[in-house]
Amino acid sequence: MKILSIENISLSFGGLNVLSDVSFDVNKGEIFAIIGPNGAGKTSILNIISGFYGPEKGKVFFNGKDLSHIHADKRAALGMGRTFQNIALYHGMSVLDNIKLGAHTHLKTGLMSGLWYWGKAHKEEMELRKKIEKDIIDFLEIESIRKQPVSSLAYGLQKRVELARALAMRPKVLLMDEPVAGMNAEETEDMARFILDIKEEYNITIVLIEHDMKMIMDISDRVLVLNFGRALTHGTPKEVQKHPEVIAAYLGQKKAETMEKG
């Protein structure tokens, strides 16, 4: 079952065509990876899905709903979580405060009652906090650092906190922009395990961009390959790996030819 459909998306900045006529579907409960060389338009696609960019042509459907006129903040409320390539945490705040902000969209009280810390808002806050502490912090193994300010943490941990914040939104789809960029082998393995667990335990659909081919091929159900703003192909990791144009795009034309000759 489709949860996300991207239909004929085109985007250009001035004279530069960033995306031309890209279409793909993401099925519910799968890990869908988008790969491609630098400048292929991967992050632009995520930005269009989460509503930061408006495409010139084409539409995004989420659970069958056309998102064209829905702003970024409302899309988050509909159930789209997001992590960023350059960690976008609130650096002055503690880990817990960052995670609580993720749950912001689910606080039911309005602006005026939200102004006051006690009463209904307070009760909700406490319930929310318990739920967050129990589930997500335990799940991501960040119990010991939850009171620390984010800026004091190591890079890999910051990435994990950002993931925790996105999970606190209880999203239906999680968009991850390079979740393991800059991580060492061990951190990458941890993150890959978390991503698989998120899919299985929370039943969240994941769309991710990554350059780490080994991880992509290990964990994703389907892969989309972008090159110069066009969709080259998509399919299972195995199918994609064998595709001659993919090999050409990644390794260069000449190398691909020699490989074909054997």
Added chain:
Amino acid sequence: MDIFLQLITSGFLVGGIYALIALGFVLIYKATNIINFATGEFMMIGAYIFYSLMVYLKLSPFIGFPIVIICAALLGFLVERLILRHMLGQPNISIIMVTIGLGSILLGLAEIIWGSSFRSFPPLFPRKPIILGEIVLRSNLFYGFLMAMVVVVVFLLLFKYAKVGVAMRATANDQMAAFSMGINVKTMFTISWAFGAIAASLGGIIIGNIGGVQPTLGHIGLKIFPIVILGGLDSIIGAVLGGFIVGIVENLAGGYLDPYFHGGVKDLAPFVVLIFILLIKPHGLFGTKEIERL
């Protein structure tokens, strides 16, 4: 020694009032990255509205304050919606010019409506000076300080604990991330303009109550500017501390040095301190260093 204590204490009180006005700058800058050069005029308008409510409509101050708060919020709201929202993405210098222009317009409007003559408030507080041991404090200054502190503390708590405050901090920190948390960033801009205008107008009432109202009351905004820079443009705590530092430095310099230099040192001293602090800490005492990534 008595003179020293006297100068420090009254400097401290003045500093508390400066801190409130500095908040008017910081609340807006923090969320929107806009320096509102019309802050002084927001103060002046707040003071005039309060004056009119008290003198023409003969309302009690307890009704007057809430009405001024509502009017100020409305002023901030309109300025953001009608003018600054359309300036999003324009060069900083254009935006600054717009706020300076806005200040001139408000100044002109005030002269048209209320005339340019000096008016003083009807007494708000008991006239009796406050005496603490050897120190004598003007009652308007003392009660004005208490009022300013109450407002500052309310804003601090709001920022720390309320949902709106947290959302505003999130917006200030990272707009993209705020969007993806489901925070309506544009609404946060509007709210921060409303908050900034409220802080400025309440500061205006306190200043007006001490020294009277006239359209040029807003020029004190220029004096507040070093405070904001000193504390770091985006730090609320910085604004509060900066207010106290400038208030005390100004009063000490005025008390000790002015007699030797035919006056004027009082106004100059805060800027000297400002330059020294900026030489050591270019982002102010508590400001964030900005790292721009492309």
